[in-house]
Amino acid sequence: MDKKKVAVPLVCHGHSRPVVDLFYSPITPDGFFLISASKDSSPMLRNGETGDWIGTFEGHKGAVWSCCLDTNALRAASGSADFTAKIWDALTGDELHSFEHKHIVRACAFSEGNLFLYVSVLFFFHVMVICTFNLSLSILVQDTHLLLTGGMEKILRIFDLNRPNAPLREVDNSPGSIRTVTWLHSDQTILSSCADMGGVRLWDVRSGKIVQTLETESSVTSAEVSRDGHYITTADGSSVKFWDANHFGLVKSYKMPCIVESASLEPNLGNKFIAGGEDMWIRLFDFHTGEEIGSMQQGSPWSCPLCTFLAWRGILCLGIRRWNHQNMQTGHAIHNEIEAFSANGSAGKVKVTVDEVTQKIEGFHMADSEEKEDATNA
Numbered sequence: 001m002d003k004k005k006v007a008v009p010l011v012c013h014g015h016s017r018p019v020v021d022l023f024y025s026p027i028t029p030d031g032f033f034l035i036s037a038s039k040d041s042s043p044m045l046r047n048g049e050t051g052d053w054i055g056t057f058e059g060h061k062g063a064v065w066s067c068c069l070d071t072n073a074l075r076a077a078s079g080s081a082d083f084t085a086k087i088w089d090a091l092t093g094d095e096l097h098s099f100e101h102k103h104i105v106r107a108c109a110f111s112e113g114n115l116f117l118y119v120s121v122l123f124f125f126h127v128m129v130i131c132t133f134n135l136s137l138s139i140l141v142q143d144t145h146l147l148l149t150g151g152m153e154k155i156l157r158i159f160d161l162n163r164p165n166a167p168l169r170e171v172d173n174s175p176g177s178i179r180t181v182t183w184l185h186s187d188q189t190i191l192s193s194c195a196d197m198g199g200v201r202l203w204d205v206r207s208g209k210i211v212q213t214l215e216t217e218s219s220v221t222s223a224e225v226s227r228d229g230h231y232i233t234t235a236d237g238s239s240v241k242f243w244d245a246n247h248f249g250l251v252k253s254y255k256m257p258c259i260v261e262s263a264s265l266e267p268n269l270g271n272k273f274i275a276g277g278e279d280m281w282i283r284l285f286d287f288h289t290g291e292e293i294g295s296m297q298q299g300s301p302w303s304c305p306l307c308t309f310l311a312w313r314g315i316l317c318l319g320i321r322r323w324n325h326q327n328m329q330t331g332h333a334i335h336n337e338i339e340a341f342s343a344n345g346s347a348g349k350v351k352v353t354v355d356e357v358t359q360k361i362e363g364f365h366m367a368d369s370e371e372k373e374d375a376t377n378a
Helices: 354-362 368-377
Strands: 004-012 019-024 033-038 044-047 053-056 064-069 075-080 084-089 095-100 105-110 114-125 131-143 146-151 156-160 169-171 178-184 189-194 198-204 209-225 231-236 239-244 250-255 260-265 272-277 281-286 292-297 306-309 316-319 325-334 337-341 347-350
Touching (some): 084 105, 095 156, 178 209, 209 260
Parallel strands (some): 019 064
Antiparallel strands (some): 033 044, 105 146, 146 156, 156 169, 189 198, 239 250
């Protein structure tokens, strides 16, 4: 018989307003982490595997539209409707810097940084000028010292976190208000998309000029660079596109069954991708053929799902622009049996029906009065 894909969610409660951005850290010696941005003005940090709450970054006075963690997950950044971008200590929750803007900050991104190898050398001198030494290896540390921001001002700003009081660098030729930003080519290129027009623009950091535009019919709501640096994944209108990150040619383009909000390529093998659309479904596709191989419906009539894969772990995380986000691990169901994956990666058979799972997910609906109120405020 045909196998049907289902998903068993780990629900992460905490936000009191819609979740609008999600970001997984790379895997660090302490594990991996998930940060979420919400209109409730308080970004939250969680354990990326269990979804357990670690802390809340308090200090913004408006909706937070964007969030990210640096490569080592030691610092967090957030962009807000209060006209600021803030840097946080991810260990203590303290605010490290607040960078003022003149309008809403919609996007922020840490630079990829340079990889440093810290070593310590111990010399032991002996008789007859014989010298021996012991090389003690420490740890690989990536210095993500630049923060990129963009928003309603149509200006890209680059802040040097090693010199937070130094004059910032501005690139002010964006043709529209900025929706997404990301780094490429070891921080030599910037990708940005606009909220009110199509295309992804590639900026040369040294000259501050647009060197190429990846043309799309609709505005790009999601743009990410694959972990291996080979592909740029974009979502625009009802299509998901994959571009060569070095030559910028269009590699693949797939039509989705609805308007998509976000898309993400599986980072380990690169053979699958996910897309979240306005019909409240998260769909899993085969990268090579575009065939749909799994899906899950969300539980809010006004949700526009956003989703991302965790690097190297095959976990996808999706957030609905509503009152919760869900940390998902996909399993397989044969007939009515679900092979559910626990947070630590172990698998076990859970004998529940697909209908029960659907009912459980649909149980996340809010009361009608609350739904109407949120629709009015959105």
